[in-house]
Amino acid sequence: MAQIIDGKLISKQIKDELKEEVQSMKAQGTNICLAVVQVGSDPASSVYVNNKKKACSYIGIESRAYELADSVTEEELTGLVEQLNNDEGVNGILVQLPLPSHIDEDRIIRTISPDKDVDGFHPVSVGRLWIGEKGFLSCTPAGIIQLLKRSGIEIEGKECVVIGRSNIVGKPMAALLLRENATVTVAHSRTKNLKEVAKRADILIVAIGKRQFINSDYVKDGAVVIDVGMHRDENNKLCGDVDFADVADRTSAITPVPGGVGPMTIAMLMNNCVETARK
Numbered sequence: 181m182a183q184i185i186d187g188k189l190i191s192k193q194i195k196d197e198l199k200e201e202v203q204s205m206k207a208q209g210t211n212i213c214l215a216v217v218q219v220g221s222d223p224a225s226s227v228y229v230n231n232k233k234k235a236c237s238y239i240g241i242e243s244r245a246y247e248l249a250d251s252v253t254e255e256e257l258t259g260l261v262e263q264l265n266n267d268e269g270v271n272g273i274l275v276q277l278p279l280p281s282h283i284d285e286d287r288i289i290r291t292i293s294p295d296k297d298v299d300g301f302h303p304v305s306v307g308r309l310w311i312g313e314k315g316f317l318s319c320t321p322a323g324i325i326q327l328l329k330r331s332g333i334e335i336e337g338k339e340c341v342v343i344g345r346s347n348i349v350g351k352p353m354a355a356l357l358l359r360e361n362a363t364v365t366v367a368h369s370r371t372k373n374l375k376e377v378a379k380r381a382d383i384l385i386v387a388i389g390k391r392q393f394i395n396s397d398y399v400k401d402g403a404v405v406i407d408v409g410m411h412r413d414e415n416n417k418l419c420g421d422v423d424f425a426d427v428a429d430r431t432s433a434i435t436p437v438p439g440g441v442g443p444m445t446i447a448m449l450m451n452n453c454v455e456t457a458r459k
């Protein structure tokens with residue numbers, strides 16, 4: 181029987197550990213503050229932003245919300261980010277993506293000070309990750325490493341295949357697995373013989389963005405499968421990039437959707453916020 185990796189439980193454990201740490205920081209007079217910037221009122225973004233504010237409140241991190249109209253100019257937004265960079269009372273800055281099309285997302289990300297880049301999206305954070313220097317880690321891949329470690333799954337020396345090469349998941353995932361001494365392959369939509377490549381994996385990480393795309397033909401017996409996808413199936417139920425019903429029996433461990441990778445992203449964002457205040 182496959183082990184079902186419980187991301188909800190593990191993320192709760194991490195948040196509880198952080199809550200304790202923040203309490204003792206507060207007792208020593210240290211306050212942590214996250215600035216959360218949202219442009220427009222995209223319903224999905226509002227849900228994410230609310231969940232981030234709730235997690236802050238649970239852990240004892242102050243959150244300051246900045247809600248800007250869709251019509252905000254790039255200059256106004258960079259102005260706000262610069263003001264937050266210079267505000268000593270703000271530890272972390274998060275600009276919720278996506279931004280409206282008239283705003284250059286890359287420019288906004290580059291405006292955030294690397295010392296406050298709790299999403300880990302700034303090129304300086306990305307560079308630090310790849311050369312093994314201390315810096316903010318991209319939250320979803322960092323959460324996946326925690327899921328594996330806290331489930332007792334060894335990474336060192338394993339064949340890891342990451343399907344997907346996005347800047348937010350695939351690439352930082354590959355860097356983090358390398359740092360854990362795995363042998364890493366990054367596959368993507370143009371990879372030839374994807375089934376054969378995927379079948380090499382002891383640990384298969386799927387962030388391909390296609391609903392229930394990975395079936396048991398892609399999975400070696402006894403592999404660990406981590407599903408980063410999030411979609412709605414024909415019955416409007418949440419599902420991932422992996423066809424869970426077809427794949428689960430073949431694996432030694434697998435993440436469900438929902439309740440697998442999803443809850444870990446916010447837990448690791450909270451960890452990055454706490455990191456701004458660690459000595």
Ligand code: GUN
Nearest residue numbers: 274275276277278299319
């Ligand atoms: N939009 C979807 N996921 C994320 C995330 O992790 N960070 C930010 N800033 N925006 C997002």
